[in-house]
Structures are given as structure tokens and as C-alpha cells.
Amino acid sequence: MNVPFYIAKRYLFSKSSNTAINIITWIASIGVIAGALSLFVVLSAFSGLKEFSLSFTNKFDPDLKVLPASGKFFTLSEEQAQNLQNNNDIKLYAEVIEERVLLSFKSKNTPAYIKGVDSTYQYISDIENAVFLGQWIQPDAYQVVVGNELSRKLSAGVRDYSGLLGLYVPKPGKGQILDVKDAFRSANATVVGIYSINEELDKKFAFTDIDFARNLLRLEDNEVSAIEVKANEASNINSLKEKITSMFDGKVLVKDRVQLNDSLYKMLNTENLAVYLIFTLVIIIALFNVIGSIIMAVLEKRQNSKTLLNLGLTKKEIQRIFFYQGGLMSVAGGLIGLVLAVILVLSQLYFEWIMITPSLAYPVKLEFVNIIIVFVTISSLGFLASYISSQTVKRSLA
Numbered sequence: 539m540n541v542p543f544y545i546a547k548r549y550l551f552s553k554s555s556n557t558a559i560n561i562i563t564w565i566a567s568i569g570v571i572a573g574a575l576s577l578f579v580v581l582s583a584f585s586g587l588k589e590f591s592l593s594f595t596n597k598f599d600p601d602l603k604v605l606p607a608s609g610k611f612f613t614l615s616e617e618q619a620q621n622l623q624n625n626n627d628i629k630l631y632a633e634v635i636e637e638r639v640l641l642s643f644k645s646k647n648t649p650a651y652i653k654g655v656d657s658t659y660q661y662i663s664d665i666e667n668a669v670f671l672g673q674w675i676q677p678d679a680y681q682v683v684v685g686n687e688l689s690r691k692l693s694a695g696v697r698d699y700s701g702l703l704g705l706y707v708p709k710p711g712k713g714q715i716l717d718v719k720d721a722f723r724s725a726n727a728t729v730v731g732i733y734s735i736n737e738e739l740d741k742k743f744a745f746t747d748i749d750f751a752r753n754l755l756r757l758e759d760n761e762v763s764a765i766e767v768k769a770n771e772a773s774n775i776n777s778l779k780e781k782i783t784s785m786f787d788g789k790v791l792v793k794d795r796v797q798l799n800d801s802l803y804k805m806l807n808t809e810n811l812a813v814y815l816i817f818t819l820v821i822i823i824a825l826f827n828v829i830g831s832i833i834m835a836v837l838e839k840r841q842n843s844k845t846l847l848n849l850g851l852t853k854k855e856i857q858r859i860f861f862y863q864g865g866l867m868s869v870a871g872g873l874i875g876l877v878l879a880v881i882l883v884l885s886q887l888y889f890e891w892i893m894i895t896p897s898l899a900y901p902v903k904l905e906f907v908n909i910i911i912v913f914v915t916i917s918s919l920g921f922l923a924s925y926i927s928s929q930t931v932k933r934s935l936a
Contacts, residue, residue, distance in 0.1 A: 542855050545846075546862035549835060550870075559834045566831040567871050569824035574875025574916050575882070577817045581908040582883045584813055586901030588806050592799075594736040597664040599798050600632075600766035601775065604782060605791045610637070611761045612790060621785050622765070627773035632659040634764040635751040640722075641684075641744060642704035643692040643729075650688055652705060653743045654751025662768040665733060665745070672696035672731030675747055683731035685740030694729050702726035705744075707754060725754045818915060825868070825923040832864045832927035843931065853931065861921075861928040868920020872913055879912075880904065 554560050606612040614633065622631050635654035640647060657677050660666040666674045675681040682703055684694065694703060706722040727746060734740055752759065769778055779792040796803050836843075843856050883904050886892060890899035 541851065542858040543862050546859045546866060549839070549859065549863050550866050554835075554838060556834075556838055559831075559838055562827065562834055563831045563867075566827035567867060569827045570821075570868055570871030570916065570920065571875040571878070573817075573821035573824045574872040574912055575879040577814075577821060577915065578876055578879035578908055578912045579882060580813055580817055581810075581911065582879070582902045582904060583900070584810055585903035585905050585908065588810070589903050590901040591802070591806065594739075595799050595802065596795065597668060597735055598739055599795050600662050601769040601794065602767040602779060602782065603793050603798055604765035604767065604786070605793065606763070607789050607791055611635075611757065611763050612786075613758070614760050614762050614765065616760075618785055622767075622782075625778075625781065627770055627778045627781070628767055629770045630658055630662050630768045632656050632662050632766045633748055633762045634659070634766055635748055635755065635757065635761075636763045637707060637751070637755055639744070639754075640706040641688065641692060642706065643694045644701045646692045648688065648691045650684075650741070651743050652707075652751055652754070653745050654748035655745060656748045659766065662766055665735075668733040668735050669731045670734055672729070674731055675745060676730075677747055678749060679747060680725070680727040680750060681730045681746065682727040683733055683745040684729055685743060686732055686734040687737060687741035688744060689729070689732045691741070696729055696732060698729065703729050703744075705746075705754060723754060723756065725750070814911070818919075821916065821919060825919055828864050828867060828920060828923045829927040831867070832860050832924060833930050835863065836860055836927070836930045857928045857931040860931060861924045864924025864927060865917075865921045868924065869917055872916035872920070875916070876909060876912060880909070 554563070622628055633656050635652070637652055639650060639652045641650050655675075660674055669683060670686075672683070675683055682705075684692075684703075689695070692703070704724060704726055706724045709721060709723055727750065733745075751757075752761070767778075767782070769775060775794055779794065782792050783790065843859075846856055846859075847853070883902050886900065886902050887904065892900040894900055
């Protein structure tokens with residue numbers, strides 16, 4: 539039988555004859571509970587915001603994107619296309635042409651990126667469902683789907699036949715330009731749809747048919763600027779990246795969603811770490827109450843400790859009693875706080891008490907990893923505080 543642990547449990551759940559010590563103990567317990575609750579709620583809220591932010595890019599970004607290792611374009615041979623099609627880990631792939639262009643509509647101009655896509659692209663990304671006005675482009679047609687921000691800048695509506703959308707790309711070459719017309723290649727198209735994903739993407743891309751983009755840029759039929767891949771659910775992404783790289787003899791870069799949004803993921807992870815550290819500091823401040831509570835218990839139980847010393851317990855075992863008492867207080871408070879926090883998060887998920895807009899609830903996400911993080915943080919800091927406060931036993935028994 540572990541005598542120090544048994545006595546620590548008795549001390550934890552028994553009332554002191556001193557009212558002030560009881561109040562300090564209650565304050566310390568409430569502080570631990572509140573710290574665990576607040577840390578878990580904040581981490582869950584941030585996880586929800588992170589998922590909400592990434593949901594916009596997931597509509598647009600493929601599972602994998604094959605890019606040229608150098609230059610803007612690369613050649614997709616028939617053999618490579620057949621290998622991609624026959625790979626069991628690949629569900630679909632789409633050929634893509636991307637290039638910076640100048641859009642012009644009725645004397646209004648704005649820079650953007652043209653994105654020429656084939657008929658498979660709409661099944662790889664969720665872009666078609668993001669078209670809230672008009673329709674998606676038809677194959678082999680002079681049609682364009684623009685972002686909401688581009689539409690506003692150009693004052694371009696859907697199927698506005700009073701004027702066509704002009705697309706201009708610089709001609710490659712050197713030397714002095716004598717006539718502006720000789721510096722650009724141009725083509726006209728009809729705006730058939732307007733999409734909305736987020737502000738950054740809405741002002742960046744104008745989608746069109748891949749053949750239209752190739753004709754504008756004077757590219758060969760087998761030239762692409764990227765290949766976007768939708769993987770099967772059971773496939774291993776890292777293994778698939780290596781297979782695709784070997785198909786192209788290492789002349790391409792294969793990026794997954796995290797690598798395509800590297801800066802966004804870094805920003806979100808940095809913010810998550812900052813929030814965790816700030817609230818951990820709050821918990822550390824709250825645990826000073828635990829230190830005070832244990833020190834008061836040591837002083838109050840001084841006579842009992844001397845009795846236990848005379849009965850045969852060592853100073854280290856008596857010190858361990860108060861160490862266990864503080865540790866149990868931290869663990870119990872952390873568990874109670876976690877239970878209350880989980881109930882609070884679940885209530886937001888199911889009942890949507892807090893709303894950002896009338897139609898959008900504040901996003902939260904219940905993750906098991908956050909439960910582990912909070913419990914380990916509370917427990918480790920609680921035992922550290924208990925160890926510090928239990929050192930006063932040596933002086934009290936001196």
C-alpha cells in the first residue's frame with residue numbers, strides 16, 4: 539500500500555479546520571478547472587476556424603499538383619498521360635494552362651491569371667459549385683468564368699453581349715516596341731459565369747477552356763503548365779508523389795495541398811502556437827494558487843507531519859504526501875474542466891449558440907488531440923507546482 543498517496547487523498551477530500559485554507563483550496567481548484575476549460579475551448583475554436591479557412595482552398599486545390607521544375611510549361615507525352623490514367627492510386631487528372639493576362643472590358647482593365655482547364659477539371663475541384671451566377675464553361679468555346687472581385691472591377695455581367703471580354707498576353711521577344719498592338723496577343727470571350735470562393739481567389743483567376751488558352755499563348759497541344767490530380771481515398775499521397783515524379787524522370791515538382799498553401803499553413807500553425815502559449819501562461823498564473831494552497835496545508839499539518847515522522851515515515855515520504863495532494867488537485871481539476879469544456883463545445887456544434895452572421899455559426903471542432911494537449915499541460919504544470927510547494931516540508935520539519 540502506498541501510504542503517502544493514501545494520506546494525500548484523505549487530505550485532498552477532507553475539510554480543514556481553518557476556513558481561510560478551505561477558501562484558498564477552493565480558489566485553487568476553480569482556477570485549475572477554469573484554466574483547463576478556457577484552454578480547450580480556445581483550441582477547439584481555433585481548430586474550427588482553421589478548418590473553416592482551409593475549406594475555401596480545399597474547394598480549389600487538388601490533392602496533388604504537378605508543376606515544371608523549371609520554366610512555365612512542360613510537355614505531357616502520350617506515354618506519360620497513359621501512365622497517369624492507368625495508375626490505380628489516381629482517380630482523375632486534369633491538364634491545366636496558367637498564365638498572367640490583362641483583362642479588358644468596356645475601357646476597364648485589370649491584371650489576372652487565365653486558367654485554361656479541360657473537361658475533367660470540374661470533377662477534380664469543387665469550382666463548378668462555386669459558380670453562383672451563370673454556368674460553367676463549355677468545351678471548345680470562347681467562354682470565360684471570372685471571380686466575383688474581377689467581375690466587380692470590370693463591371694462585367696453574365697452574357698453581356700454589348701461587349702466581349704478581352705484577354706491580352708505579352709508576346710515573347712526582345713527589342714524596342716514601336717506599336718502596342720505588336721506587343722500583345724489578344725482574344726475575346728464571353729463571360730458565362732461568376733464564381734465566389736474567397737477574396738484572394740476571386741480576384742486572381744479567370745477560367746476558360748484549355749484549347750482557348752493554348753491558342754492565346756501559342757502552345758503545342760501537349761504543352762501544359764500543370765497537371766492537377768485527384769487521388770483515390772485509399773492511396774498514400776507521399777508514395778503517389780514519388781511515383782509521379784519518376785514518371786517524368788524528376789523533371790517536375792509534385793506538391794500536395796499543404797505545400798501549395800505553405801504560407802497559409804505556417805500562419806495558422808504559428809497563430810495556434812501563440813494562442814496555446816498565451817493561455818498556458820494564464821494557467822501558470824492560476825497554478826500559483828495551487829502552490830499557495832499546498833504551502834498552507836504544509837503549515838497546517840505540521841504537527842501531523844511530525845507525528846508521521848515519529849511513526850516511521852521519512853521526510854521524503856511526507857514531502858511526497860503534499861506532492862501527491864497538489865498533483866491530484868491539478869489532475870482532478872483538469873478532468874472536470876475538460877468535461878465541462880467538451881460539453882460546451884458540443885453544445886455549440888449542435889445548438890449553435892454563438893453566430894458570426896445570421897446564417898453562419900461560430901466554427902468549433904472537437905479534436906481528441908486537443909484533449910490530450912490540455913490534460914498533459916495541466917497535469918505537468920500542476921505536478922511542477924506541487925513539487926515546488928512540497929519543498930517547504932523540509933523547512934517545516936527542521
